[in-house]
Amino acid sequence: xxxxxxxxxxxxxxxxxxxxxxxxxxxxxxxxxxxxxxxxxxxxxxxxxxxxxxxxxxxxxxxxxxxxxxxxxxxxxxxxxxxxxxxxxxxxxxxxxxxxxxxxxxxxxxxxxxxxxxxxxxxxxxxxxxxxxxxxxxxxxxxxxxxxxxxxxxxxxxxxxxxxxxxxxxxxxxxxxxxxxxxxxxxxxxxxxxxxxxxxxxxxxxxxxxxxxxxxxxxxxxxxxxxxxxxxxxxxxxxxxxxxxxxxxxxxxxxxxxxxxxxxxxxxxxxxxxxxxxxxxxxxxxxxxx
Numbered sequence: 001x002x003x004x005x006x007x008x009x010x011x012x013x014x015x016x017x018x019x020x021x022x023x024x025x026x027x028x029x030x031x032x033x034x035x036x037x038x039x040x041x042x043x044x045x046x047x048x049x050x051x052x053x054x055x056x057x058x059x060x061x062x063x064x065x066x067x068x069x070x071x072x073x074x075x076x077x078x079x080x081x082x083x084x085x086x087x088x089x090x091x092x093x094x095x096x097x098x099x100x101x102x103x104x105x106x107x108x109x110x111x112x113x114x115x116x117x118x119x120x121x122x123x124x125x126x127x128x129x130x131x132x133x134x135x136x137x138x139x140x141x142x143x144x145x146x147x148x149x150x151x152x153x154x155x156x157x158x159x160x161x162x163x164x165x166x167x168x169x170x171x172x173x174x175x176x177x178x179x180x181x182x183x184x185x186x187x188x189x190x191x192x193x194x195x196x197x198x199x200x201x202x203x204x205x206x207x208x209x210x211x212x213x214x215x216x217x218x219x220x221x222x223x224x225x226x227x228x229x230x231x232x233x234x235x236x237x238x239x240x241x242x243x244x245x246x247x248x249x250x251x252x253x254x255x256x257x258x259x260x261x262x263x264x265x266x267x268x269x270x271x272x273x274x275x276x277x278x279x280x281x282x283x284x285x286x287x288x289x290x
Contacts, residue, residue, distance in 0.1 A: 003058055004189040005038070032041035059105055062105060065101075069091050069098060070093045073088040073092040075219060085139070089139040092133045092141075092142060093141045093145055095117060096130050097126075097146050099126055099129050100122050101213050103118075103121055103126070104118055104122045105220075106121075107121045116160055119152065120157065123152040127150055127153060128191060130146040131182070134146055143189075143193040143197065144193055146196075147179060149195035150179075151173070154174075166214075166215055167208060168208045168217075169204075176202045176204075179201065180198030180229075195237045199241035199242070203241060203245050208217035216249075218258075219252075220253065226239070226245055227242035227246075234240075
């Protein structure tokens with residue numbers, strides 16, 4: 001019997017990734033430290049060394065920080081190394097935070113807007129700025145920054161209607177559900193960041209919505225949907241957030257409808273047992289399927 005293995009039958013070897021140069025990692029760390037120092041120095045200057053800082057000076061500091069950090073990140077656009085991409089993403093996130101500070105000062109001290117109006121303007125400006133950065137890079141931090149800005153914008157707008165916390169929660173929940181649908185269809189990459197943002201927003205929304213009885217039903221359905229979606233889509237973020245949702249929702253629901261009763265801790269115990277059993281079943285099923 002010929003036991004020789006031809007070249008076509010030999011198992012393909014996966015090439016090892018090229019090691020990242022130490023200089024690139026060093027530049028990344030230095031960039032993080034420098035960006036953080038810019039932010040910290042500005043805050044310290046405004047609060048300690050110059051407590052009565054004029055509005056024009058505060059606006060100038062925030063504008064300079066936004067422009068400098070944004071330009072530093074843009075200067076890295078031609079580099080394809082992972083450290084450079086991560087550094088650019090962090091620098092642009094700091095630039096977005098500086099823009100939010102600039103807009104907040106402008107709305108509060110110059111335009112004399114209400115706190116809600118200042119929040120709306122700040123969230124809108126940060127969201128548009130972050131969206132432009134995300135469109136260029138599809139980076140995780142920019143994705144999360146845009147979602148956070150959109151959630152603050154929607155939550156603040158709904159809160160002005162004075163309908164109660166349930167309406168605020170429903171607004172954030174709706175935004176998060178639509179966001180997750182767009183991620184599934186491939187409109188909002190990267191998928192991992194999109195699923196995390198959507199799942200986290202759903203959990204935040206149901207916490208506000210549980211002020212009313214119908215909110216508890218929505219919360220239970222949301223947690224079940226996160227768990228099922230995590231399994232069907234094979235997305236660990238959704239499944240993990242679903243498990244967190246169980247820890248948040250089941251005790252609150254049991255305490256509301258089964259107060260001072262042994263049924264409340266029993267319901268929590270059953271929910272935990274179901275989660276453990278599901279995890280074991282999924283692990284064994286995955287092991288059998290390879």
